[in-house]
Amino acid sequence: MSQVTAIKKSNITDTEFLNDVISGLTQQQKTLPCKYFYDDKGAALFEQITSLQEYYVTRIELSILEQYSQSIAQMLPENLSIIEPGCGSGKKVAYLLAHMANVKTFVPFEISEEMLSYSLAHLSPLFPDLAISPLLGDFTHNQMVKQLTKDTALDSQTNLVYFPGSTLGNFSPVKAIEIMNNFHRLCGVNGYVLIGVDLVKERQVLLDAYNDKAGVTAAFNKNLLQRINNELNGTFNIDNFSHESRFNEQHSRIEMHLVSNCTQSVIINDQQIDFIEGESIHTENSHKYTLESFKQLAAQANLKLEQTWQDDSNYFALCLLRPL
Template sequence: MSSAFSLSRARDVAEADQPTLAVRDAEFARAVLEGLADKPRHIPSRFLYDEAGSALFEEITKLDEYYPTRTEIALLRAYGDEITECVGPVETLVEFGSGSSRKTRLLIEALDGLETYVPIDVSESFLAEAAEGLEADFEDLTVRPVVGDFTKPRDLHGIEADQPLGFFSGSTIGNLTHEEATDFLANATRLLGPGSTFLIGVDLQKSLDILIPAYDDARGVTASFSLNLLSRINRELDGDFDTDRFAHRAVYNPRQGRIEIYLESLADQTVHVLGQRFDFAKGERIHTENSHKYSIEGFQDLARRGGWEPAEVWTDKAALFSLHLLRAA
């Protein structure tokens, strides 16, 4: 079966009921088929976050080994008033890759004059749940969710926002290559507009005895999160991956300054996706995710290339994590 036929099949199946879903399914099918056919093999990290993957990631954020979430939450609690003072009154908050919006509550509570919250995320179920909870807890807040890939150029679908504050938490920007991160920041500049500000969580460089366990925890939750990608392929793209014959691998690439995540074949084996055959040798890997670690100066240089001017930065005492406030240049 040819790739073109397979992609057409994926598109036809998806379009049967939901046009919006059809576009996402076709994109997933194309990325998987092209990525598995390439050498080295790769699948973009954004496809880790289906409903099951998003739930598993929320579990990861609560693990003892996973320092970014609790450290960022502590920074928001400690410096919320200072952040608000630096930003000034804000009517609209736009969050990229919002997930469950757990950390956003701290920012919403701190901001002066906030009227509208616009979360952008690929997980429709997480957006709906977060919107319902936030509107129940903040009576004067209007929540306007946008379902989609926050890394792509977009508009706010008629939502008027005068000098909004952008929020990008969890060091998700570290999942992007430096080129992708620069493009994302440039797109955010155009989306948020002149006079806007941007608060971004950025993970900092640190020793491997802290880094590696954060991406390969003792309970195996991160492994389940990675392997769910293969289960998703089985569910949505007629795949036949045996997840017991693949393993989660987290390695540090010192030249790139990043953690790299792979799914490694534990045996010589053959798998099928949408009728296409893919042969794996024992030890062969699928690259699924990067997590870049920055110095403060290194990230500020990246921000400038994306059209933002660094304004303030806050870090914890152990220098594990940082919050950067940027202004549109």
Template structure:
């Protein structure tokens, strides 16, 4: 895609939250998590402005291989991937983040007319969308604030587009449990009628590599994990003592996933939204899963959700892959 010289368009944030503030979801989910056993909080709540910034830092860490592996695959295969994406398309990115990776695709694609980035963090999304709009002034950028794991209604497809295709990078699908991943893919298939989905997936590998990636030496992942407690103190009138919770991340081999937890270092009571909850020493709040896949597992998941597994591009170390899920005609 050629970068134009004209003045850039302004971007407008669309919301698909049906009038419900993100804090409403956060408070309800946090209270439900604290009252449950075991305690589990959706990782989508990591991504306030500070959490999104910390995740961007994680992606630059030497131990965190997924971003480097995915970027190298995009650089190496962008032209080939662009052939599958097609021309005159609208491209939807689920969990857009900093939008670094989409630029490699846009530069290789033939006349993409519209880009729809979806992210739960409105301020982070708005800033990234404005930057992208300046880089591609002829592209219609339509950022959508919303939770892509829930049913979505997107703006009407761009008038110059023949079909809508999707991009879901970063192995973010690994944050979903198997049933949630199937539900997401079914919903994506409905949104992307006539197109397909380019999916970034982290593959099963040596647990030592996984341990290092989620327990970096600089402590950025630990700060990212604890930030959800800082957010609760700020937004939910909570009184979490941040240093009383330790970051714990490990590979659960039987379930083929990395788990992240916040472990209570002592017996304590915490207040959230005027409710009080007790933590025993060693008890955890489970904050994230990151499932790892095999290519056979991806093929099975594609079939169950009405896709066909097309080409799969893997890095030299077979750590990460990009796969094309085609919607059958």
């Protein structure tokens, strides 16, 4: 059996969620933080998205892992710990674990307790001798990461921080640098960071990936409103909002919006939020990089790009970084 330690709790609170929601919805351009997509239902919907034909990211990244996991493993030392922020199902890290000798510990680091349990259920039978130490928390939160690394002594050992998918692109450049600074801390002594990067490509390919014909991405986006109803006494009529994906050329990013279909008011914890017809809530960005633009971004977190692995179409890259 895998050696599984107890899930360590974070201090994410309803008050923090409420404050973020009210702050975002009272801006001129209404917005909601994308990290709140991932309640248990949202996390499950995202898993469905990853298998959609239009959503190329997961399919192509898995093909890169299948082809290059051994090459990646050869660049890493033995006896390190692997930390995966936003671990999801653990499907991708399994490719690396299968090619790496003497991994000390695997640390799935998730905001969703259900996804932590799901990842444990997936990985434990595959790697029965692997020590797994789950961490429940918000990897985007500086103080939380600082406290967790201190409490767990992760910063005193050599780690690989593995951040697959295109999640980094969900954040503004300033926030992405902050998150990579967190990874710099998490990678410990002489550590490594392996990040998935979605590359610039044809606009229609991007738009389709975030607005699938089956409507799973729309359900994922709207679930954020349902979560507000469930947890913050919200009164959103979900049917009064439509999902929309847009490409912002200036910022090289896909944007997801929830567009109000009518003039309406919503109450959240006794506070009224008004919408006019056609007004949107900006719920997510997904920035698309060139290798050069990503290299410059990482440098601002004192991380140096050491090696990249890409598919033949140059849709996606896995990038290995080291602290400067």
